[in-house]
Amino acid sequence: MAAENATQLVSTVILLGAAVVAVPLFKRIGLGSVLGYLAAGLAIGPFGLGLFNDPQAIIHVAELGVVMFLFIIGLEMKPSHLWTLRRQIFGLGSMQVVLAAAALTLVGILFGFSWQVSFVSASGFVLTSTAIVMQVLGERNELSSKSGQQIVSILLFEDLLIVPLLAVVAFLAPPSAVEAAAKPLWQSIGIALSAVAVLVAAGRWLLNPLFQLLAKSKAREVMTAAALLVVLGAALLMEESGLSMAMGAFIAGVLLSESAFRHQLEADIEPFRGLLLGLFFLGVGMSLDLQVVAQNWVLIVSGVLALMAAKAAVIYGVARLAKSSRRQAAERAVLMAQGGEFAFVLFAAAASQGVIDAVVHANMTAVVVLSMVLTPLCLIAYGKWLEPRLQTVSDGLQDDEIDEQNPVIIIGMGRFGQIVSDVLRMSGHELTIIDRDPTTVAGMNQYRNKTYFGDASRPELLLAAGLEKARLLVVAIDNQPQTLQIIEFAKQTNPDIHIIARSYDRLHTFQVYQAGADEIIRETFDSAVRTGRRALEALGMPAGKAEEVSDVYFHFDRQSVSEMSKAYAPNIARFQNKEMLQIAKAEDRKTQQAIQAALRGEVVEKPEY
Structure with missing residues (x-):
C-alpha cells in the first residue's frame, strides 16, 4: 500500500528517514547532498519501492524551499547593490537565454521534431534549475562572489521570463486551444506588474512597522510566524499574478535587506529552507519515470547529452565574452547545463493546449529530470579531471568588476x-x-x-x-x-x-x-x-x-x-x-x-x- 493511504505521520517519517540515510552516505563517498536526495527519492518513489505515488504534489510543496532560498538571497542584496547588477541581469542573462534557446531549438529540429515542439522543449530546458544551482553555491559559500552574483543575476532574469514564455505557448497553440485561453497577453502583463507594485508598496511602508510592533511583544515564535507569512504571502501573490513564487520571495527579501530585523529573519527562515529544499530534491528523484526512460532510452539519453552539451557550450561562450576566466566559464557551464523545475510547468501548459503531445511531454520531463540527476555527477567529474587542468593553464586572470563603493x-x-x-x-x-x-x-x-x-x-x-x-x-x-x-x-x-x-x-x-x-x-x-x-x-x-x-x-x-x-x-x-x-x-x-x-x-x- 502506498504511503499516501497511510497517515501523514508515516509519510513524514519515510521522507525524513530516506534523507537521513542517503544524504550522509552520499556526502561521505564524495557524491554530494543533492545526488543523495535524488537517489533517496528514486528509491522510495513510484518507480522504486513505490512508497509514494504522487511526486508532483511533493515537488509543488517543496518548491517553497527554493522560494525561501531566494528570500535569503534577497536579504543579502540591498536595492543599491541590485541596481549595480542590472547589466548582468538584463545583459548577461538575456544573452545567455536567447543564444541557448536558439541552440537548443536547433538541436530539437535536428532530432526531427517540428520547430514548435523544438522551441517549447528548448524553452523549458534553457531555464536552469534554481534549486540545484543555489544549493551548490550555498554549500560552497560562493553566493557573494562575483561569479556567484553573475549566476544569481542570470537566474533572476530567467524567472522574469515565465509570463512571456507561457504567452508564447498560448500563441503556438491550435485555434481551439487559443479560444479557451483565459486571459490575453496585455491583461497577464498588467496583473503581473500590479502585483509587483503592491509587493513593493507593502515592503516600503508596511513590513518594517509590522516587525517593530511584533518585536515589542518579545514572542520569538510570533516573529518566526511573521517571517514565514512574509515569504509565503509574497510567493502566493506572485504565483496568483502569473509570475514565479521565487521572484516574489526575492523581491520581499530585497525590500527587507536594509531592515534592522534582517539577521533575525534569516535565522528564522534558514531551518525551513534547508528542509524544504531537500524535500524538493526528493520529489525530483521520485518523478524520474524509469518506464518511460526504458521505452525511449535511446532518444532520451541522446537528447539529454545533446541538450546539456549545447547549453553548456553557449554558457561557456557567454561567460568568456563577459571576461570570466576559463575556469570560471567552464564551472558555470557545468553547473547550469541542466533543465529547471519551471520546465514541468511549461511542458504541462504546452500539453494541455495541444502544442506538444503526451509522448513528447513524458519524454521531455524525463530528459529534464535526468539532466538534474546528472548535474552533481558532472560537477564531481569536472572538479576531479577538468578543473586541475584549467588551473595549470595561464589564463590571464581579469580583475573583478567592483560593483560597490564603501567609505x-x-x-x-x-x-x-x-x-x-x-x-x-x-x-x-x-x-x-x-x-x-x-x-x-x-x-x-x-x-x-x-x-x-x-x-x-x-x-x-x-x-x-x-x-x-x-x-x-x-x-x-x-x-x-x-x-x-x-x-x-x-x-x-x-x-x-x-x-x-x-x-x-x-x-x-x-x-x-x-x-x-x-x-x-x-x-x-x-x-x-x-x-x-x-x-x-x-x-x-x-x-x-x-x-x-x-x-x-x-x-x-x-x-x-x-x-x-x-x-x-x-x-x-x-x-x-x-x-x-x-x-x-x-x-x-x-x-x-x-x-x-x-x-x-x-x-x-x-x-x-
Missing part, C-alpha cells in the same frame, strides 16, 4: 590585512577589500568576507572602488614598490583621504611617509615590542614594570622614526645620511633616558607623533 578600502588580505579587516568589519563598517591572490580571494569569499580580485596598483581599479569619495584607505600589502605607488596615486586623487599603510622596516617607513601616508605601521614592530616585554619578565622584572617600559619604548621609538623620516633622502645611502644618523643617536638617548626614568618610578611624558 573604507583595504588593499591586501594576507596575514596583516585579515586582522585589520576583521576589526573594522566586526565593528560595523562597510569595506571594499581588494587582493591579487586568487586563492586568497576565493577563500575569503567562502567565509563571506567579500573580496575582489585585482591589482590595486592599477589606478582604474582604485577609481572603480570609489577612491575619490572614500574616507579611509588601508594599504596592507607586502609589496614595497606597489605600496608607494598606491599611496602616491591615492593622495593625488583624493587629498582628504586618510591613509594607514603597512611598512616593512624603518627604511620603508621613511619612503611611505614621504609618499603621503598619514599613519604607518611597521609589520613586526608591535610583536617585537611585546617580545621585549616578555624577555624583561623572563629576566625577573615585574609584569607591570615591564609593560610600562615597553609602552615608553613604543612611543619614543615611533617619535624617533617620525623625526628621522623628515631627514630621509632616497638618493643617499642608508648609513651615509649624516643628518639622519645624528637624529637617530639623539632620539636613542632620549628613549634610554625615558626608560631609566620609568624604572626609577618617575612619571614619563610620552611624545606625540
Whole structure:
C-alpha cells in the first residue's frame, strides 16, 4: 500500500528517514547532498519501492524551499547593490537565454521534431534549475562572489521570463486551444506588474512597522510566524499574478535587506529552507519515470547529452565574452547545463493546449529530470579531471568588476590585512577589500568576507572602488614598490583621504611617509615590542614594570622614526645620511633616558607623533 493511504505521520517519517540515510552516505563517498536526495527519492518513489505515488504534489510543496532560498538571497542584496547588477541581469542573462534557446531549438529540429515542439522543449530546458544551482553555491559559500552574483543575476532574469514564455505557448497553440485561453497577453502583463507594485508598496511602508510592533511583544515564535507569512504571502501573490513564487520571495527579501530585523529573519527562515529544499530534491528523484526512460532510452539519453552539451557550450561562450576566466566559464557551464523545475510547468501548459503531445511531454520531463540527476555527477567529474587542468593553464586572470563603493578600502588580505579587516568589519563598517591572490580571494569569499580580485596598483581599479569619495584607505600589502605607488596615486586623487599603510622596516617607513601616508605601521614592530616585554619578565622584572617600559619604548621609538623620516633622502645611502644618523643617536638617548626614568618610578611624558 502506498504511503499516501497511510497517515501523514508515516509519510513524514519515510521522507525524513530516506534523507537521513542517503544524504550522509552520499556526502561521505564524495557524491554530494543533492545526488543523495535524488537517489533517496528514486528509491522510495513510484518507480522504486513505490512508497509514494504522487511526486508532483511533493515537488509543488517543496518548491517553497527554493522560494525561501531566494528570500535569503534577497536579504543579502540591498536595492543599491541590485541596481549595480542590472547589466548582468538584463545583459548577461538575456544573452545567455536567447543564444541557448536558439541552440537548443536547433538541436530539437535536428532530432526531427517540428520547430514548435523544438522551441517549447528548448524553452523549458534553457531555464536552469534554481534549486540545484543555489544549493551548490550555498554549500560552497560562493553566493557573494562575483561569479556567484553573475549566476544569481542570470537566474533572476530567467524567472522574469515565465509570463512571456507561457504567452508564447498560448500563441503556438491550435485555434481551439487559443479560444479557451483565459486571459490575453496585455491583461497577464498588467496583473503581473500590479502585483509587483503592491509587493513593493507593502515592503516600503508596511513590513518594517509590522516587525517593530511584533518585536515589542518579545514572542520569538510570533516573529518566526511573521517571517514565514512574509515569504509565503509574497510567493502566493506572485504565483496568483502569473509570475514565479521565487521572484516574489526575492523581491520581499530585497525590500527587507536594509531592515534592522534582517539577521533575525534569516535565522528564522534558514531551518525551513534547508528542509524544504531537500524535500524538493526528493520529489525530483521520485518523478524520474524509469518506464518511460526504458521505452525511449535511446532518444532520451541522446537528447539529454545533446541538450546539456549545447547549453553548456553557449554558457561557456557567454561567460568568456563577459571576461570570466576559463575556469570560471567552464564551472558555470557545468553547473547550469541542466533543465529547471519551471520546465514541468511549461511542458504541462504546452500539453494541455495541444502544442506538444503526451509522448513528447513524458519524454521531455524525463530528459529534464535526468539532466538534474546528472548535474552533481558532472560537477564531481569536472572538479576531479577538468578543473586541475584549467588551473595549470595561464589564463590571464581579469580583475573583478567592483560593483560597490564603501567609505573604507583595504588593499591586501594576507596575514596583516585579515586582522585589520576583521576589526573594522566586526565593528560595523562597510569595506571594499581588494587582493591579487586568487586563492586568497576565493577563500575569503567562502567565509563571506567579500573580496575582489585585482591589482590595486592599477589606478582604474582604485577609481572603480570609489577612491575619490572614500574616507579611509588601508594599504596592507607586502609589496614595497606597489605600496608607494598606491599611496602616491591615492593622495593625488583624493587629498582628504586618510591613509594607514603597512611598512616593512624603518627604511620603508621613511619612503611611505614621504609618499603621503598619514599613519604607518611597521609589520613586526608591535610583536617585537611585546617580545621585549616578555624577555624583561623572563629576566625577573615585574609584569607591570615591564609593560610600562615597553609602552615608553613604543612611543619614543615611533617619535624617533617620525623625526628621522623628515631627514630621509632616497638618493643617499642608508648609513651615509649624516643628518639622519645624528637624529637617530639623539632620539636613542632620549628613549634610554625615558626608560631609566620609568624604572626609577618617575612619571614619563610620552611624545606625540
